[in-house]
Amino acid sequence: MKTTKQLKIIKHILLLLIITLSITVNGQTIIGKWETFDDKTNEKKAIIEIYNKDNIYYAKIVETFIGPKNATCQYCKGTKKDKPIIGLIIIQNTKKNGNEFDGGTILDPESGVIYKCYLKLIDSDKLKVRGFIGFSIFGRTQYWLRKK
Numbered sequence: 001m002k003t004t005k006q007l008k009i010i011k012h013i014l015l016l017l018i019i020t021l022s023i024t025v026n027g028q029t030i031i032g033k034w035e036t037f038d039d040k041t042n043e044k045k046a047i048i049e050i051y052n053k054d055n056i057y058y059a060k061i062v063e064t065f066i067g068p069k070n071a072t073c074q075y076c077k078g079t080k081k082d083k084p085i086i087g088l089i090i091i092q093n094t095k096k097n098g099n100e101f102d103g104g105t106i107l108d109p110e111s112g113v114i115y116k117c118y119l120k121l122i123d124s125d126k127l128k129v130r131g132f133i134g135f136s137i138f139g140r141t142q143y144w145l146r147k148k
Contacts, residue, residue: 028124030101033062034144047147048090050119057101057119059091061109075112085109091117106131115139 031052036045047063064071064085071085080088094104094117102118106129115131122128125146132139 028121030057030119030121030127033147034059034127035147036142036144038066039140039142048144050091055095057091057094057096057104058089059106060087060089061085062087073109073112076107076109077112080107091119094119 030050032050034048034050036048037043038045044065046061046065048059049062050057050059052058067085069086072082073080073085073088074082076083076088088107088109090107090109092104092107094101097103100118100120104117105114106117107114108131115133116136117129117131118136119130120128122143125148127144127146128141129144130136130139130141
């Protein structure tokens with residue numbers, strides 16, 4: 001039978017482990033390269049690089065695995081119309097807000113549609129990416145995996 005002192009030590013160790021895990025996940029960064037996958041076929045689609053400039057997060061396509069390598073964004077509007085897919089900035093103006101990154105937009109280069117978005121690090125190697133119109137419940141979620 002464990003003594004009261006032993007139980008207190010075990011409780012403190014468990015609390016310390018929980019805090020450490022929380023800090024580890026919450027302290028991780030979304031900056032880096034991420035692999036994206038097709039929602040239907042689960043085939044790898046692209047490598048996206050997320051970066052930070054002046055505390056605002058952006059993401060651009062750095063490699064694509066579908067279509068020709070010199071493809072352009074034919075459905076995009078404005079300054080992105082007919083720009084190369086490689087190098088195309090698809091996430092803009094996203095800011096860190098607690099454990100999430102929101103307030104920005106995400107471009108679907110296949111349709112040219114721009115959605116509001118938020119990002120949330122699920123663990124150090126998995127990123128939840130949600131694009132939506134209006135309210136977050138009207139949208140689509142993808143999970144990107146950190147490129148190793």
